Amino acid sequence: MKKNNFDFTIPQRQSYVAILMIIWKTYRILIRQVFPFLILFFVGKSAKSNFGNYFLYFVSAVAVIGMLYSIAAFFRYYFHIEEDKLIVEKGIFGRSKTIIPFERIQTINFEQNLAHQLFSVLRLKVDTAGSAQKEFEFDAIAKDQANALREIILEKKSKLQPLSNDVVDESDSEVIEKYESILKLSISDLIKVGITENHIRSGGLILFAMWWVWDNLKEAGLDPEKYTDDIDPLAGGLLMIGFFIVLFVLVSFLFSLFRTVLKYFGLEFWRSKNGFKISSGLFTKKDTSALDHKIQMISWSDNLLRKIVGYYQLSLKQASSITINSKSSINIPGCRQDQIDLVTHALYGSKAFDGIEMNPVHISFMYRRMFFTSLIGVPAIISGYFTGHTPVMIIGVFIIIYFIITSYFRYKKCKYGHNTKMIMIRGGLFGDKAETLPIIKLQNIEVSQSPYQRRNELANVKIYTAAGSVTIPYVEYEKAIKLSDYLLYKTESSKKRWM
Amino acid sequence: MEFSNQQVEEWELPSVLDIKYRQIEKKHRTVSIIATMIFTFIILVIPFFINMASSDTWFYDQIIYILGGWSLITGCFVLLSFKGYEHKGYALRERDIIFKEGWIWRSTTVVPFNRIQHTEIDQGPIERMFGLSKLKIFTAGGASSDLKIPGLLPDTANKLKDYIQLKVGRDEEE
Known part of the structure; x- marks a missing residue:
């Protein structure tokens, strides 16, 4: 390696490609922030007012400012190495200096999306440990430079280790370790995973996209309703409706298959000495690691289709420093039961789930759910009745039947239990879902009651962890209190760190 | 590290049920009512400004219904913060x-x-x-x-x- 070509002691900028990445990132944040207004704008605007123009000016102004901001941010972003610390200086108006001692660095991950690959740069993510945890990333730095940087940090870090005896087991660098492959998805596995995806969700996404386009067409003065006016979908006959349904199902199916292949192409899942690592992606190859002590919750689920093939989606939920987002958990589709066992045994020991007695929740959970969700179908029935559209009424009836059936399944599958170490919560609709967490990962606990629950001495128990929360609904109040007392006792008497 | 793992029977555990709670200051009731009023006032004012911007008159046309609905909601919220204090x-x-x-x-x-x-x-x-x-x-x-x-x-x-x-x-x- 030509690591001597780079002198990291001099403050330097990232690769110029980073400007693009920062602009992209800024725009994404901006769009996400103004998203609700955008919807409001597109949905609730009357065509004649000037409001639209002002809005357009406003958007362009924000876009220009965003771009200038991003460029400035790039030129004001420096990093260098000082002895055994990585130092990052940034900030357009106020300068901020972040110092990261090498010993705190847990993992260094590279990530490349299509744009990165084009310019042969990478995104470098540094993951640090400690209570004042902070993750940060370089948006784009040249490939060989990144490699050199990683090498220097790891080399110096390994020299540092003998000094800090107490953290040796934690600060083992990930590169030195051997990885043991747990799972590798072949192309045929991948296709199976894609076929067994939740197509209803994909269908929902497509519907949303269609609604979006429809609305935009209206905005542009092309009212699609004009063209479809003569075609009464209800008069078109069952054949027509059937055709559209089949087409829609097919599109949803292809869409979810396509998404799966894009996301999980070449997926490999490894066990390292103190964590897990997953790498996947067709265009954006992504490496994610999860360290044992950061994992707060493990869950796995299947659906009707996956049940046939025997696949679960396994999810390791990690504590994240900034906010809880899906980015910090790793998801592995196409796991079989023995791979799940492998993971839980590695993390919790082979007897972790012994002696857990699963309790059902109270039956009024089902009745209440049936009642409230069925209300959604009532307007359809009423409006169908008064306007004389029988199909609308039938849809309403189907909605009610659907919710009655699903409420039954939800109730049947919702079970909770614990032993002296672990909590397990099962649920699911047509598939099954299990969520497991060590009791000591609990951050706080909430017992809540609605007026109905109070009259019937029931309560919901919500357990918060650093990687999200789980709720046990409709537990008898006395049991809920006992459960919360026990979990608190375990948490408060344990000296084990939750992270 | 010393290790102990005595068995604890569930009835021996301290229970949340036995707790005597301390109430917060009574002035908080006034504070939360004022905060609620300000909040609902803003909710009333936003459609007013939207109406101004779009040069429509629906806000004035429907003023009785809007005010009626608004006072109902405000009343509920105020009652909630009034009673909420006690709990x-x-x-x-x-x-x-x-x-x-x-x-x-x-x-x-x-x-x-x-x-x-x-x-x-x-x-x-x-x-x-x-x-x-x-x-x-x-x-x-x-x-x-x-x-x-x-x-x-x-x-x-x-x-x-x-x-x-x-x-x-x-x-x-x-």
């Missing part, structure tokens, strides 16, 4: 802090000291006028789970904060 209470135990709230929907949250990341004392503008403080307790459980105890005298808030800090510190030493 807010906190309690300290050796190893955790408990906060309960809610008049219609009730909830009790327990935060163990050994999970607290940091604490903060906060004073909003209305609270400042009434000389009240709010104690915020942060865990890693995410923003929605952070405990906020309103309606404390600044002195009490400081004492609570110090107590918690002491407990958290002791925990970390162990």
Whole structure:
């Protein structure tokens, strides 16, 4: 390696490609922030007012400012190495200096999306440990430079280790370790995973996209309703409706298959000495690691289709420093039961789930759910009745039947239990879902009651962890209190760190 | 590390049921009613401005219904914050802090000291006028789970904060 070509002691900028990445990132944040207004704008605007123009000016102004901001941010972003610390200086108006001692660095991950690959740069993510945890990333730095940087940090870090005896087991660098492959998805596995995806969700996404386009067409003065006016979908006959349904199902199916292949192409899942690592992606190859002590919750689920093939989606939920987002958990589709066992045994020991007695929740959970969700179908029935559209009424009836059936399944599958170490919560609709967490990962606990629950001495128990929360609904109040007392006792008497 | 793992029978565990809660300051009731009114007033004003911007008159045309609906909602919210005060209470135990709230929907949250990341004392503008403080307790459980105890005298808030800090510190030493 030509690591001597780079002198990291001099403050330097990232690769110029980073400007693009920062602009992209800024725009994404901006769009996400103004998203609700955008919807409001597109949905609730009357065509004649000037409001639209002002809005357009406003958007362009924000876009220009965003771009200038991003460029400035790039030129004001420096990093260098000082002895055994990585130092990052940034900030357009106020300068901020972040110092990261090498010993705190847990993992260094590279990530490349299509744009990165084009310019042969990478995104470098540094993951640090400690209570004042902070993750940060370089948006784009040249490939060989990144490699050199990683090498220097790891080399110096390994020299540092003998000094800090107490953290040796934690600060083992990930590169030195051997990885043991747990799972590798072949192309045929991948296709199976894609076929067994939740197509209803994909269908929902497509519907949303269609609604979006429809609305935009209206905005542009092309009212699609004009063209479809003569075609009464209800008069078109069952054949027509059937055709559209089949087409829609097919599109949803292809869409979810396509998404799966894009996301999980070449997926490999490894066990390292103190964590897990997953790498996947067709265009954006992504490496994610999860360290044992950061994992707060493990869950796995299947659906009707996956049940046939025997696949679960396994999810390791990690504590994240900034906010809880899906980015910090790793998801592995196409796991079989023995791979799940492998993971839980590695993390919790082979007897972790012994002696857990699963309790059902109270039956009024089902009745209440049936009642409230069925209300959604009532307007359809009423409006169908008064306007004389029988199909609308039938849809309403189907909605009610659907919710009655699903409420039954939800109730049947919702079970909770614990032993002296672990909590397990099962649920699911047509598939099954299990969520497991060590009791000591609990951050706080909430017992809540609605007026109905109070009259019937029931309560919901919500357990918060650093990687999200789980709720046990409709537990008898006395049991809920006992459960919360026990979990608190375990948490408060344990000296084990939750992270 | 010494290890002990005695069996504990469930009826021996300290229970949240036996707790005597301390009420927060009565002035908090006024504070929360004022805050509610301001909030609902803003809700009333936003459609007014939207209406101005779009040069329509629907806001004025429907003013009776809008005001009627608005006062109904405001009345409910005010009642909620009025009654809500009576149900807010906190309690300290050796190893955790408990906060309960809610008049219609009730909830009790327990935060163990050994999970607290940091604490903060906060004073909003209305609270400042009434000389009240709010104690915020942060865990890693995410923003929605952070405990906020309103309606404390600044002195009490400081004492609570110090107590918690002491407990958290002791925990970390162990």
